[in-house]
Amino acid sequence: MTRDHPLTTRGPEPAARFTESGSVADADAAAKESLDWLIARRDAHRFEVTRVPFAELGDWSVQPGTGNLTHRSGKFFTVEGLRVHADAGPVGTWDQPIIVQPEIGLLGFVVKEIDGVLHCLTQAKMEPGNPNLVQVSPTVQATRSNFTRVHRGSATRYLEYFTDPGRARVLVDVLQSEQGSWFLGKRNRNIVVEVPPDEDVPAHPDFRWMTVAELRELLHRDNTVNMDARTVLSCIPFARPTSAPRPGPGQEFRTALRRSMTAAEGALHPLPEVLSWFTERTARHELRTERIPLARVEGWHRDAWEVRHEQGRHFTVFGARVSAASREVSGWTQPLLAPCGTGIAALLVKNLGGVLHALVHARPEAGHVRGVELAPTVQCTPDNYRSLPAASRPRFLDVVLDAPAGRVRFDAIQSEEGGRFHHAECRYTIIEAGDDFPVAVPEDYRWLTLHQLASLLQHSHYLNVQARSLVACLHCLW
Helix, strand or coil: CCCCCCCCCCCHHHHHHHHHHHHCCCCCHHHHHHHHHHHHHHHHHHEEEEEEEEHHHHCEEEECCCCEEEEEECCCCCEEEEEECCCCCCCCCHHHEEEEECCCCEEEEEEEEECCCCEEEEEEEEECCCCCCCCECCCCCECHHHHCCHHHHHHHCCCCCCCCCCCCCCEEEEEECCCCCECCCCEEEEEEEEECCCCCCCCCCCCCEEEEHHHHHHHHHCEEECCCHHHHHCCCCCCCCCCCCCCCCCCHHHHHHHHHHCCCCCCCCCHHHHHHHHHHHHCCEEEEEEEEEEHHCCHHHHCCCEEEEECCCCCEEEEEEECCCCCCCCEEEEEEEEEECCEEEEEEEEEEEEEEEEEEEEEECCCCCCCCCEEEEEEHHHHHHHHCHHHHHHCCCCHHHCCCCEEEEEEEECCCCCECCCCCCCEEEEEEECCCCCCCCCCCEEEEHHHHHHHHHCCCCCCHHHHHHHHHCCCCCC
């Protein structure tokens, strides 16, 4: 950010302005218009995804000897094998395929004041793995291979606002992880930049200016706001709303949630204590990983069409041919990872002394840079545990599955990243724990306020991508 940028002295603070954008009236009607626009953009282009055998992947090939799936350029990503040794969970050692994508991608919103209110420039983006193909994404969502045009396609729209020094004021800029069970060390730059109100930024037909309030409304709808938009939204700072909470059912919950957004309100654990606990859990867990050839992965079968687990669990890897008229390249081939079953990412929350707290889990995952990140209370694919003993089921899973409807504060099916995963759907839910749910929890868990979660999100590798999605969902509820 340059010192003489025209936005550097504007007030009030960005957090208050984002909260104002999230509180505008008639957001529901505006969101319905945006949903109509999204459907119209999907119908305006031809999209098609077809399974093909690995031999027909074009620029991709199975490497002799290793069996790894690689692109001819050496860019984008590879599908390799990973051997994991862990000291937590029902299985101590296992092999699996893993996506290796060491380059850092860019996920970013351009924001601008329109009629005095911050708006986000959103994109109706086609991803081959999305169940409904087109979802709301950030202004820019691209890997380095994409925005440096390794694909020899057209340039990424609006990229200059993120790459040209002084072009926009940086409001958010932090590296965050992606799925630690499917990616090895994958990171993205989550960034929000603001342009002056008088700068003309025309919206291409596949792009639309939306308030934060519209995005909050759309998050309640299944498979509408994509994972990359959710993670950037979670990193945005919000101030506590100044208006009174909406009266009626749930008013006490909303009041406690708003108090949870304030630093001065009482947290069960001070942040330095939380940081020490997280560091201790990271140091305590022993998680060793070893990259191995995909051809040597044990417990998985491979044929001409896919790589699959011998028990039909976890996920498969297959080849796809994609046609997408709205993308920088109108057609390409690639491998996709397809989960077996719908996942669940659940956050238990509890009113402690009038302040809402969320129960997070210091969870080891093989693909994370430092092994452990804070996850939701429950994060799993329930189908993977059906054949295991009850003692091996994830802790608190039954609490989530048996929660009374009256305690469910948020519940929507959301897609994971559609550029690498095919129909990867997860039920994101926020459940208010009852009075009988204990405050004392196992050592791998801690109760944190929303303000503490937001503080950690100013830094890299504290909250995993599922937890970040749920932070974005929590901000739908105040």
